[in-house]
Amino acid sequence: MISIKGVSKTIENKEILKNISLEVKEGNIFGLIGPNGAGKTTLIKCLTAIYKTDSGEVKILEGEVFDNPNIKKHIGYVADQNDYFSYFNINNLIKFYRMTYEDFNMKKFEELNKIFNIPKASSVKKLSKGMKMKLALMLNLSIMPKVLILDEPTGGLDPIAKRQVTNIILDEVATRKTTVFISSHNLSSIERICDEIGILINGEMVYKNSIEKxxxxxxxxxxxxxxxxxxxxxxxxxxxxxxxxxxxxxxxxxxxxxxxxxxxxxxxxxxxxxxxxxxxxxxxxxxxxxxxxxxxxx
Incomplete structure (x- = not known):
């Protein structure tokens, strides 16, 4: 489902990623951990085709991700900072997503919003970081993704909301066999939900294994x-x-x-x-x- 082979990336003459390779099977949850500056967000940006790799390949659903809208439409991405158009309200964002993603499911959004209860007339710029994270998760789950990529998805959330987000992710995997790639400093959540983990240090994948093993x-x-x-x-x-x-x-x-x-x-x-x-x-x-x-x- 997710295939990363020999990926390297240099930014401003600094080698951020060094020959990264990993595979994530359909319906599995892969957790990426590592210290600040290890290259986790850069790897995610290569995975979502925000960055083009210098070498190696990134495939999702057996297709190259970069410059491939037919693959990208099946990918949900929640960034660590969700700075949506500040002059939009949530209704505007919903309209934008419905125009962009043909599989956007309004019923799904409404079901998720029963949990988070964010008024759709709210202005995005007035939302807290935690509320923006909840909104991003709702929007990206509503596109009915086959792959969900999450960069620090519990940032800015209180303990109750963290548990809610974790349960939503687990339910998504159980009901739709969604493949999840998650980067987080919340190791207790990673341990609870992930099938496999990888440790990234100084741009190198130094360890990969299943949680059970x-x-x-x-x-x-x-x-x-x-x-x-x-x-x-x-x-x-x-x-x-x-x-x-x-x-x-x-x-x-x-x-x-x-x-x-x-x-x-x-x-x-x-x-x-x-x-x-x-x-x-x-x-x-x-x-x-x-x-x-x-x-x-x-």
Whole structure:
């Protein structure tokens, strides 16, 4: 459904994207995470054909996206800043979308607005950032997209609205098999809704995996040794870091499996407890602290 192969992009003599490749299957939700300045928005602008790539290809629905209105009409795009025509009211915007997108569904818009309750006579320039985000989501879902691309879609939203947006996205995928590509700093939402994630750092896609597989493989294990501590704990499969509090050692591994447990049990331990890590923990280890992301998520 979404295919990005070997995409690179330079802006003002700075290489922003470096040979990016990924695939997103129909009906899946792909989450893109990374620190500020990693190139997430640039990748999304290549995906939506706002930018033309310097090299590589971007295909959606098996067709090249750039300069292809037959593909673009099936793409909904909610930007991180939704600066619509300030002199429009919402009714004007609806009219504009209905003229632009042949599949615009007014009934869909009305159903979504029962949730967000934004008066259609409201002037766009008087809307808050959060209300503009809700409006953008309603408009782009109403075109009945086959692919929905979201750049920080929960920005400016309160916790209740964030949950509403998340539920709407999940319902869209469940009922219409919409393919979703989402960039967000809200890692708890990414973890909740995404099938797969990619980590973008300094313009490079340094890691891709399914959420399910990550949770199985990346674990923190707390142990207490009977006697002395083994000298070579770092040689255990996939060990990334060892921390000590009192007699308890916390071992973080990216290769938690039967082989790891067997090796650990051979170290003469009297207590062992597996602790799952959430996506935020995994991401922090991947980009911060005294460790390199290659070591954490290789």
């Amino acid at each position: 990550m949770k199985k493989e990346i674990r923190k294990v707390q142990v207490v040794f009977k006697d002395k501590v083994p000298e070579n704990m770092e040689s255990l499969p996939g060990v990334l870091k060892v921390e000590k509090v009192g007699r308890v050692y916390s071992i973080i591994t990216s290769r938690y499996n039967d082989a790891f447990v067997k090796k650990l049990d051979e170290c003469n331990i009297v207590f062992r407890e597996e602790v799952g890590m959430n996506l935020e923990d995994m991401f922090i280890y991947s980009v911060g602290g005294d460790m390199r992301y290659e070591e954490v998520l290789k």
